[in-house]
Amino acid sequence: MKEFFKGILVFCGASIVSLIFLWFLFLYSFGYSIWLSVTLKKWYACFQFLWRMIDGTFATIGYLLYQIGYSQDLLWNVYGEAIEDATTAKEDTNFSQKNITVSASIGKLEIDNKLNKSGRVISEILNIAFWQKQHAKDSWLFLKAKEELKENYFKKKVD
Numbered sequence: 001m002k003e004f005f006k007g008i009l010v011f012c013g014a015s016i017v018s019l020i021f022l023w024f025l026f027l028y029s030f031g032y033s034i035w036l037s038v039t040l041k042k043w044y045a046c047f048q049f050l051w052r053m054i055d056g057t058f059a060t061i062g063y064l065l066y067q068i069g070y071s072q073d074l075l076w077n078v079y080g081e082a083i084e085d086a087t088t089a090k091e092d093t094n095f096s097q098k099n100i101t102v103s104a105s106i107g108k109l110e111i112d113n114k115l116n117k118s119g120r121v122i123s124e125i126l127n128i129a130f131w132q133k134q135h136a137k138d139s140w141l142f143l144k145a146k147e148e149l150k151e152n153y154f155k156k157k158v159d
Contacts, residue, residue, distance in 0.1 A: 003098075029053055073101045080105065087119030100143065107140030 033049035076083070080095035080102055087106060093114075094105040103126055109115050110123055126135040 026053075070101070073103070074099060077102045077105055083122075087122055088114050088116055090114045101139055103136045103139035104143045105140075107134075107136035107138065110134075110136050111140060 029049070030053075033046045033053075036049055037043055037046040077095060077100050078098060083102060084091075084093050084095035084105075088109050090109065094100045094108055095102075097105075106115070106119065106123055106126070109119060115123065123136045127133060129135075132138060
């Protein structure tokens with residue numbers, strides 16, 4: 001539940017900051033692009049700068065859409081009992097746990113050699129869908145590496 005309230009707080013704070021400053025940042029960058037053309041005496045410098053702004057905006061929107069899709073995957077895992085039953089006979093798995101994707105849950109089962117036939121088929125479908133050789137395994141290994149990095153990064157130093 002704390003993640004929910006933290007998310008609301010960050011979203012509201014970022015929205016307020018955006019409302020206050022984003023228009024200024026846009027106008028400043030637009031004016032800078034014109035100034036850049038005049039000072040560099042290159043008529044196309046303005047368009048190069050504007051293209052970077054447009055490209056960056058679309059990259060940000062793409063990242064946002066990716067994060068929404070990733071969040072949906074996390075939710076599928078929370079409600080993933082049916083996927084668990086379809087992929088393994090094992091009951092004590094990472095399905096129904098928060099902050100783990102379906103791919104990572106399947107990857108853990110694959111590493112432990114606990115997938116049934118349909119689980120192996122689903123893993124192969126994930127490989128094809130994501131154009132990877134071992135998507136599910138790599139998802140689990142990536143999750144573990146990320147957790148270790150966070151633990152080492154946020155570990156408090158005692159002197």
